[in-house]
Amino acid sequence: MSEKLSSGYRINTLLGKEAVIEKWLGEGGQGDVYAVQYGGERKALKWYKPCGMGKNPQAFYENVKDNVMRGSPSPEFLWPQDVTEWKDGVFGYIMDLRPDGYYEVSDFMLTNVRFTSYKTIIDAALHIVSAYRILHNIGYSYQDLNDGNFFINPKNGKVLICDNDNVAPDGRKTGIIGKPRYMAPEIVMGLRDPYNLSDRFSMSIILFILFCLTHPLEGKRxxxxAMSPELQEKLYGSEALFIMDPEDRSNAPDPKIHRNMRAVWPCLPAYMQEIFLKAFGQDAMKNPNARPAELEWVNALVRFRSEIEQCQCGNEIFTEDGAPCVCECCRRKLSIPFRLRFQEYAIPGTPGSRIYRCQVGSCKLDEVLKPVGLVVSKKDDPSLIGIRNMTDKSWNAETPSGKSKRVMPGEVIPMKAGITFTIHDETIKIESN
Amino acid sequence: MPKIDELEATARRALHIFYVLDTSGSMTGTPVATLNRAMEETVEVLRKQAKSNADAELKIAVLEFNTGARWIQPNGPENMEDFIWEDLSAGGLTDVGAALSELDSKLSRKAFLNSMTGAYLPIIIFMSDGYATDNYQKALDEIRQNKWFARSTKIGFALGENPDMKMISEVVGNSEAVVRTQDLDLFARLIKFASVTASMMCSTSRTSNQDVTGADILKEAIDQGSAPESIVENVPVDVPESSADEKDSASDGWDADDWE
Known part of the structure; x- marks a missing residue:
């Protein structure tokens, strides 16, 4: 905490406007956040502490200014919109206020707030991964990715990424290397400065935490x-070891302390376990190029989302290969009459199931999570279901007897075993269970 | 899938903050009143922060010394989230040696540092306004052999007209981490800023791989409190190499049994 700016205090900005302090909202390690009046609108002002601007405050300022000029890469980023003049050796920047209903990752970690479902967790994870994919694809890196950077809505999984002051063209130093426990091993060891592949490591930590409420490097070890700096360097750097490492169990979960791991890990589908094992495997610790790319995360998460069904009792069930299964809570059998078979896996074909754009071939970044197909039921007879074409192009479908049909945008393919249809590069087959 | 409501909060390491506070006769009146209000405000801010701190579970213990030394929480550090400040009153001698011996006896895994979830190195904030009335040298020599003391982040406050800068600097082990001031309001602000900055040490993004020291924390508190840098008075002290450090590096500190 530092001396606060008082209500009514006025600060001029780079874009020739004025920010008038309304009230103090909160504080982080780098600075305070205030609600301000700015050009007739209510906005947030991040106001730095003297120590919060890295080693070279002037370069830090220039970087924030560059980010303002460039504009936000994706709506998930609470991007700097204007930068203030210097006052007594510090400055600030203007951004949108965090809307109601969004919480920090730390609130989820401390269970002050909980996601309403696993599908919502997956949606949050997908938003995070997609946003970083866009950022990395335009040649930028975030550099200080940690649990304090995200505001997440526990009801719908929407994500806002804040603290974008450290975002910089990949390779440019901002003077900030990251937050302890969230830095990639090579950064902890001082081998290099943060860049897009160290972002990937930090992002994997956040994703793991969202699902498991456990830090992936914090097991028994x-x-x-007493966590001395030397130990910190080992546990998060030179000897970093995944809590679920199958080869070396010395950092395995402690049965009393890390109970969440016992509850969640065995329930994760094999491909989710695999991607975490890849992200935190010894290869990925030592060779940043071995870390899963954002697209791999998107594919695994989209598949995971498609494979979760909800039982009548409210429990979420992970279905394997779109097959019927039994609810582990109420022991009811979950009826899944049909599955949709892709090249590599199958998903349940039940009302509400979605086929995403990224599941049917390569696509533009902003279209990854666009639903292209949706399983719907008939209004007058809900027992009849089908797949609606949500795209603006027609699909080719083929009946079991070999007849071809065109499925126009908005039209529905009846759910019948044996029908195949092609969306973009993927041919999907309807199978009965 | 397991029910989301049944998952537990993420395990946090403990971060212990020890306040070692002089409540001798010379603190009577305004000084102890200011100390009480400053601590009350400090605790209020720390308590709010503790509720959303996913990096560390803040724990606090207060040791007051006058004629002898006394823990305000005899059962050990309390969770900051539940902690309520109890006003101290002043009177008696300045038994610094007694305070150091008492602190030494509790800086142990068998005593106050027994967190199941592991712990960060502790923070020790030491405040005095006078000269020791007992022979503290022996206690100082002993506590310097205590690994937790040797490796803790220490900050000193020297209050009043005639504090023993040499003694306080020796306790803190680094004179750049000692603030000297007669301005009680400034002291109140600085102890609050320093406490908050220290408690957020594990949550703050770094500019380098170097450790954060008591001197770094004070510098930041001084910046934030718009205080003159000159209030950090440089009294050179001779801190002997702690054998505790050597033992630590020999065993790498990996083995939990190394620490007692």
Whole structure:
């Protein structure tokens, strides 16, 4: 905490406007956040602490200014919109206010707030991964990715990424190397400055935490009586070891402390376990190029989302290969009459199931999560279901007897075993269970 | 899938903050009143922060010394989220040696530092306004052999007209981490800023791989409190190499049994 700016205090900005302090909202390690009046609108002002601008405050300022001029890469980013003049050696920047209903990752970690469903967790994860994919694809890196950077809505999984002051063209130093426990091993060891592949590592930590409420590098080994800087360097750097590493169990979950791991990990589908094992495997610790790319995350998460069904009792069930299964809570059998078979896996074909754009071939970044097909039921007879073409192009479908049909945008293919249809590069087959 | 409501909060390491506070006769009146209000405000801010701190579980313990030394929480550090400040009153001698011996006896896994989830190195904030009335040298020599003391982040406050800068600097082990001021309001602000900055050490993004020291924390508190840098008075102290450090590096500190 530092001396606060008082209500009514006025600060001029780079774009020739004025920010008038309304009230103090909160504080982080780098600075305070205020609600301000700015050009007739209510906005947020991030106001730095003297120590919050890295080693070279002038370069830090220039970087924020560049980000303002460039504009936001994606709506998920609470991007700097204007930068203030300097006052007593510090400055600030203007951004949108965080809307109601959004919480920090730390609130989820401390269970002050909980996601309403696993599908919502997956949606949050997908938003995070997609946003970084866009950022990395335009040649930028975030550089200080940690649990304080995200505001997440627990009801719909929407994500806002804040603290975009450190975002910089990949390779440019901002003077900030990251937050302890969230830095990639090579950064902890001082081998290099943050860049897009260290972002990937930090992002994987956040994704793991969202699902497991456990830090991926903090198993038995981390329960040390005194975390000295040397130990910190080992546990998160030179000897970093995944809590679920199958080869070396020395950092395995402690049965009393890390109970979440026992509950969640065995329930994760194999491909989700695999991507976490890849992200935190010894290869990925030592060779940043071995870390899963954002697209791999998107594919795994989209598949995971498609494979979750909800039982009547409210429990979410992970279905394997779109096959019927039994609810582990109420022991009811979950009826899944049809599955949709893709090249590599199948998903349940039940009302509400979606086929995403990224599941049917390569696509533009902003279209990854666009639903292209949706399983719907008939209004007058809900027992009849089909797949609606949500795209603006027609699909080719083929009946079991070999007849070809065109499925126009908005039209529905009846759910019948044996029908195949092609969306973009993927041919999907309807199978009965 | 397991029910989301049944998952537990993420395990946090403990971060212990020890306040070692002089409540001798010379603190009577305004000084102890200011100390009480400053601590009350500090605790209020720390308590709010503790609720959303996913990096560390803040724990606090207060050791007051006058004629002898006394823990305000005899059962050990309390969770900051539940902690309520109890006003101290002043009177008696300045038994610094007694305070150091008492602190030494509790800086141990068998005593106050027994967190199941592991712990960060502790923070020790030491405040005095006078000269020791007991022979503190022996206690100082002993506590310097305590690994937790040796490796803790220490900050000193020297209050009043005639504090023993040499003694306080020796306790803190680094004179650049000692603030000297007669301005009680400034002290109140600085102890609050320093406490908050120290408690957020594990949550703050770094500019380098170097450790954060008590001197770094004070510098930041001084910046934030718009205080003159000159209030950090440089009294050179001779801190002997702690054998505790050597033991630590020999064993790498990996083995939990190394620490007692």
């Amino acid at each position: 981390s329960l040390v009586p």
